[in-house]
Amino acid sequence: MSLTARYLEARGIPSVVMGSAKDIVEHCGVPRFVFSDFPLGNSAGKPNDTASQSDTLELAFRVLETAPAARTTVQSPEHWSVDASWKEDFQNVDKMSEDELARRRADFDEIKAVGQRVRDDAHPDRRDGTS
Amino acid sequence: MSAADSLEFTPGYDMPVPYMKRLTDYYLALGYGNPYRWAHFADVPFTPVTKPLAESRVALVTTAAPHKEGAGDQGPGAPYNAAAKFYEVYVDSSDSHAFRGVSHVGIDRKYTTAEDVNSFFPLRAMREAAASGRIGKLAPRFCGTPTNRSQVTTIDQDCRDIYAILQEDEVDLAILVAN
Numbered sequence: 001m002s003l004t005a006r007y008l009e010a011r012g013i014p015s016v017v018m019g020s021a022k023d024i025v026e027h028c029g030v031p032r033f034v035f036s037d038f039p040l041g042n043s044a045g046k047p048n049d050t051a052s053q054s055d056t057l058e059l060a061f062r063v064l065e066t067a068p069a070a071r072t073t074v075q076s077p078e079h080w081s082v083d084a085s086w087k088e089d090f091q092n093v094d095k096m097s098e099d100e101l102a103r104r105r106a107d108f109d110e111i112k113a114v115g116q117r118v119r120d121d122a123h124p125d126r127r128d129g130t131s
Numbered sequence: 132m133s134a135a136d137s138l139e140f141t142p143g144y145d146m147p148v149p150y151m152k153r154l155t156d157y158y159l160a161l162g163y164g165n166p167y168r169w170a171h172f173a174d175v176p177f178t179p180v181t182k183p184l185a186e187s188r189v190a191l192v193t194t195a196a197p198h199k200e201g202a203g204d205q206g207p208g209a210p211y212n213a214a215a216k217f218y219e220v221y222v223d224s225s226d227s228h229a230f231r232g233v234s235h236v237g238i239d240r241k242y243t244t245a246e247d248v249n250s251f252f253p254l255r256a257m258r259e260a261a262a263s264g265r266i267g268k269l270a271p272r273f274c275g276t277p278t279n280r281s282q283v284t285t286i287d288q289d290c291r292d293i294y295a296i297l298q299e300d301e302v303d304l305a306i307l308v309a310n
Binding site: 001002003004005006007008009010011012013014015016017018019020021022023024025027028029030031035037039040041042043044045046047048049050053054056057058060061064065067069070071080084085086087088089090091092093096101104105108111112114115117118119 | 179303
């Protein structure tokens with residue numbers, strides 16, 4: 001999505017990215033970014049919370065209106081929960097046992113195989129080996 | 132107790148999750164070498180916004196997917212579902228209320244169920260912003276973009292397609308929601 005923002009911006013369409021993977025978006029470099037410090041999958045606000053969702057969108061509008069230069073990141077003031085321990089869980093190998101890693105290795109092999117089948121079915125001419 | 136304790140600092144782990152490090156370490160631990168190389172640019176384009184939002188036409192670009200027939204569980208709480216991926220930009224009417232899902236992307240499945248589409252696909256909030264006059268108009272269509280590993284395909288094909296659609300719809304501003 002960061003690549004899309006850059007592409008549109010370079011061709012005259014101002015953009016704002018809403019997202020939660022701060023390091024990935026900023027590593028790419030985008031014109032404007034509203035960062036919600038939430039678990040991945042909630043870039044538009046908290047679930048079942050219309051105030052959070054409209055406030056997050058309003059922040060994106062304000063960033064469009066006021067960003068002075070590229071790489072403007074504004075962090076939403078909202079917190080996912082009082083306890084921030086969720087941040088330590090996501091794909092954190094330091095918290096996984098050998099058994100858990102073995103199970104995940106097997107799952108990942110299957111996911112890759114499914115992805116390859118779907119891709120080959122959709123685009124027989126585009127077997128580029130990516131996932 | 133040190134002097135700094137009296138300042139009640141937030142715990143050190145309460146900072147943005149270092150996803151690039153987590154994912155690199157994770158796939159290495161799973162035995163996959165050749166770690167993913169995330170897009171990285173020193174220079175970033177910038178186009179100033181010159182028109183008031185209340186006079187602008189705004190488009191949504193999403194990574195959410197339409198329902199894919201025969202591709203298994205794609206709804207709230209679904210496990211990661213590579214079969215639900217799509218490989219070309221799609222469009223739909225901004226008035227559509229059809230299903231949108233994120234089973235095909237790497238959301239945080241421990242803490243996110245995707246039970247509320249509005250938490251990752253803000254079309255309802257954008258309709259309300261248009262109705263209230265906060266923005267001039269919502270673009271007639273929104274775009275869905277594939278989330279695949281090949282950055283070359285993303286730029287050469289998907290970005291180009293989205294730009295063409297936005298131009299056709301005479302869009303002034305784009306809201307891009309990653310998930």
